[in-house]
Amino acid sequence: MDMFCYQCEQTAKGQGCTIQGVCGKPPEVAALQDLLTYALKGLAVVAAEAGKQGTVDREVGRFASRALFSTLTNVDFDPQRFPPMITKAVELREELKAKLPGVAFPQDAANFQPGESLEVMVEQAKDYPLAPAEGERADIIALQHTTLFGLRGLAAYADHAAILGQEDDAVYAYIYEALAAMVNDELDLNGWVGMTLKCGEVNLKAMELLDAGNTGTYGHPEPTAVPLGHKAGKAILVSGHDLMDLELLLEQSKDKGIYVYTHGEMLPTHAYPKLKAYEHFYGHYGTAWQNQGKEFPEFPGAILMTTNCIQKPKGDTTEKIFTTGLVGWPGVPHIAGQGRDKDFSPVIDKALELPGFPSDEDKGSVLCGFGRNAVMGVADKVIEAVKGGAIKHFFLVAGCDGAKPGRNYYTEFVEKTPADTVVLTLACGKFRFFDKQLGDIGGIPRLLDVGQCNDAYSAIQIAVALAGAFGVGVNDLPLSMVLSWYEQKACAILLTLLHLGIKDIRLGPSLPAFITPNVLQVLVDNFNIMPITTPDEDLKAILGEAA
Template identity: 70%
Template structure:
């Protein structure tokens, strides 16, 4: 195997024996084969659109298949067998429609024509031939750009899938996903073409995040500032991790009146700010921190656990019988819940002891998405003008276990008291429970939401720029981001596509970015690695 799509990849170079995430070589091969399959399917989807054919089932499947290969989503090789087979069936059905419309169905690439082996072992052998380094003659800079595009596409597919679950779709998003995946089969593409596709990926992702925002806020209301307890309440309990609001809403409905309290974990924390979710009296509080701490935290949780999207790690034996997956998440031997029927989760929660007593803990504030922040925009603008607020820091992104992430904690602790910190995604768990006070009633630490709520952060920055009649790059705003997986990759592409410069990125730079491509990004966007908190604060604030 060879995989270097995440920040924690072995030695900062690539995982070759087993993934740092826990991915085994056979799963890596099946993921490579599934990406290969979606490239071939995309080739036909592009041709189909030329003849006025767009298949909703193909669109949805493509996003689900690509999303399944994102880091920490699906580790079950048998499910990849099903996905590869399903992808080929969609491919052949689309070929028939194209032929009927008089289009081209004779594409030479293996991805457009291969027949899956009849066994898992056979498919693994096929997957081993189509991985990242399957073409040893490929120029390393072109390989770097191709993988940057593919990893951006994984993030885009994830957000498009999240949005579609809530009924928000856009044909232009699906059309680009197929265009970009098919383009990676074209060996004549050069650096300029790949850079253009990567920038367009970021642009289209902004639309996908806009759709997801519309789905979340249209269904559950705009988040409002909300205090969330970090303690526990006596009684039966279910812990929900991942990102999916609809799964949480469904579970809340199915557990009403059953004496079970629902807790969030990881990126589900911001859900407490949504009016249509916080209305449930048994939606109690938040338990634990970020995804990489789940082995310790889940082992201590006395109830059932539900994983809704990416973030799962290898479960310990102590809780494997009471952790459940749903949607695209999978782990061999873990019970998978289909069709949003959470009866097995509820049954297990009722069997387990739950919390024996109430425990007091800190509380944290969430719900500072764009509507909440813009609701106090006049106060914010006045505070900037009278110099009560000197600078804004957007400190967010992915958390992870690799050393170096204490930087973000130390940075936030050292940010001067006349500065405001916006944060989002699970990177905030390095400092989410710190009391940083306020500036004239405006909290110094504002939780904008999940990783996909980068859309809200961008809208906030754009509104401030409009108010001060300047560009976003001219605002007293610095972006200091942490990355781990491919959603972070596509958010970075979105920021770059919007022309945002001077982003500090850490804790390490992507292994898939070659030195030459990094030089281009530095020259054009002044992307820079994080330094030390003291050095970076001095450079930013003078």
């Protein structure tokens, strides 16, 4: 069975995965994700019209977000979980139609009926492939796919925010608008440029909602030293991004003689006051998502995967790993429920059954918790250091990590930044250099971990606040962005930066396969976006320009 997928940075040969996803996604799952996307487009056509007539159903918005999120890279590899979502999309579509008597929906997607079995749905998906176009429509299709992949990232942030009680109907309305536009085919090239940039605008709102949910529920992150070693005793490892899942696990596992550790992008959760108040929430284990194959088999306790970033379990990992939320892998036990309606007893019982760590180990610590509240709390010192010449430049070195060669660029870049510069970082790309000892400038650490990729809003607010303090635009700050991308949340964040008019972004390790030369030229002409070269060349260019 053939497939085509080119939504991530590591796609085969930089063109597209056609046999099996580099991520491990089989053709069957790729087909079901394409069919779910098609069903969502049909739902969007009806939901967009319903919105115009004053009928708004948040259940539809929440479902659309969760369904889109499930198609994001490294989230759900279990084919059995997609048919119910495809069927649900059609059920919601028909329920909305019933509220719009007399309205005709001639679009095929708005009348699509799924088969009754997984096998039939896989066969149906052959009629709705997500593939690049050639010829005169290539640029429009490229923008549609850029928007779609941005939507998948936006949907992830919207889902995280909704779990914490933060929603905005305008976010859902844009999801419908964009998906419906892919079916109605009324926009020309300029119209799609606008729709793509609007994805960045709405994603900013979604990230703002998520920030409000995180900080409103758990407090603003505080600078915190996180141990990289471990304590003797039973252990649970939590990976992914979801703060509520972590909170529930901490609450349910307290006083049971178990230490809870973070992995990957859960590292910044140690900085939230409400979470770090749990005495058994100890330290961080391992590095980024792509190293699970080595790190998870060596962990002597239970493992819980939240949100995205799961890989095929290796070694004895299948005997101790669990998923929850939208994450799925065939054969891996799943903790069902939504929001606070989850019982993590199976994870806790498995941790008690496994040996845990036999002794304490001290491997030093890393600092995290430099969100916008913490950084702006010392803004006067930062501004004084800049005006006095102690800080010459800021670098935002952020984004996704991955296994593809070339990402050591980011390690070398940070190591070679001059001693009078500050590096801000966020997302899992920081694991290329998160434990580097860069020192400080007048008590201000040279390496400031702003948080998860989910905390990109915080980094944006820091840049905006600094620009305001100096009375200049963000593009006039002594600030350079050197970004790494892997999956669709990075696409959404990049679109947000472009919406804000941020220029001179350096992007790598490679440029997206779904961008055509013409679309790339638009980005170059309007935003001077550029690929990374070498650390030495890029630093010389940046600091030479700054001088």
